[in-house]
Amino acid sequence: MSGKAFFIDTTVCTACRGCQIACKQWNQLPATKTYNWGSMQNPKDLSFDTYKLVRFQEHMGSNNKPVWYFFPDQCRHCVEPPCKEASEDDAPGGIIIDSQTGAVLYTDKLKKMKAADVIESCPFNIPKAQKGTGYMSKCNMCVDRVHNGLLPACVKTCPTG
Template structure:
C-alpha cells in the first residue's frame, strides 16, 4: 500500500469545524468547557480531548477587510518523525501500514520527550500522564475507511487519499508548491497554501530540534562505541596481561 495522507486546502475551508466534532465523536473525546474569548475559534489549543482544530487567522487588508483564513491543525504524521526518534518506550509511538504515526497509551511511560521533539507542538498529555494526539484515525484507515475529519468535511478542504495522488491533485489545481511535500521526508498532512506558510501560522521550514538530531545521530552511536570499547579493552587486557597483572 502506498503512503496515505491528508490534503488540507484552507481556501476551501468555511470554518464549520465539523472536523473537530467528527473527531471527538469517533475518538470518544469529551467536549471542553469554553468561554468567550472574542473569537469563534474554539477551543484555543489542541489538548488531550482535542486532536484537531481549526486555527482562525484574521488578515484584514484594504482590498479585503474581512479576510479570514481557516487552517486545520493536527499531528502532521511526519515521514521523519521527531517523536518516534526520541521515544524511549518501544511501541508507545508507532507507524501504521498507511504511514500514520499512532500511539499506544499502555506502552507510554509518560516521559514527555515527544513533546520536546515535535516540530509542530502537537503531542499532549492526559490526566494519567499518557500521550495523546491525532492518529489519522488509525483504526478507521486500517479498515480502508476515511479519517472521520475528512469524511465529514463538506467542502473538500480536508481530503484523504494516496499521498502521490493528492499531490497530483494539488498540482493540477494550480498549486506549484505544496507545504509538506518534501519537509521532514514528507508530511502526512499536506497544505495547499496560496500565500507564504507563515501567514497561515506555519513554520517555513519545520525541523526536528537540533538537540534531538544530535542525540540520535551522534550521542547514541557514541554510547554503543563506548560500551563496545570498554568491553574490547577488558578482553584485550585479560588476554594480553592476564587477570591480576
C-alpha cells in the same frame, strides 16, 4: 515508504468545524468547555481530548476589511517523526508507525517517557499529555476506519471535500 496523507486545501475551508466534531465523536472524546477569549477559534488549543482544531487568523485586507484564514490543525504524521526518534531510548515501541497507513501512533509504552520530551520534539506542538497519568494523545488518522476501507472521520465529514 508508502502510506496515506492528509491534503487540506485551506482555500476552500469554511471553518464549519465539522472535522473537529467528527473527530471527537469517532474517538469518543468528551466535549471541551469553551469560552469567549476574543477569537472565533474554540477551543483555544489542542488538548488531550481535542485531536483536531480549526485555527482562525484574522488580518486586515488591502481594502481595510478583515480577512479570515482557517487552518485545520492536527498531527502531520511525519514520514520521519521526530517524536518517534525522541522516544526510542527511553520508551522503545512507545511510538510506532502503522505499516498500512503510515500513521504515527502512540502506545502505552510511551508512559515510560517524560511527556515534555515528546512534546518538545514535535516541531508543530501537537502531542498533549493528560495531567497526572503520563498518557499522551493526538490524531491517530482513524487507523481503525482506514484499515476497514473508510475515510478518516474528519475527511468523511468535510463538506468541501
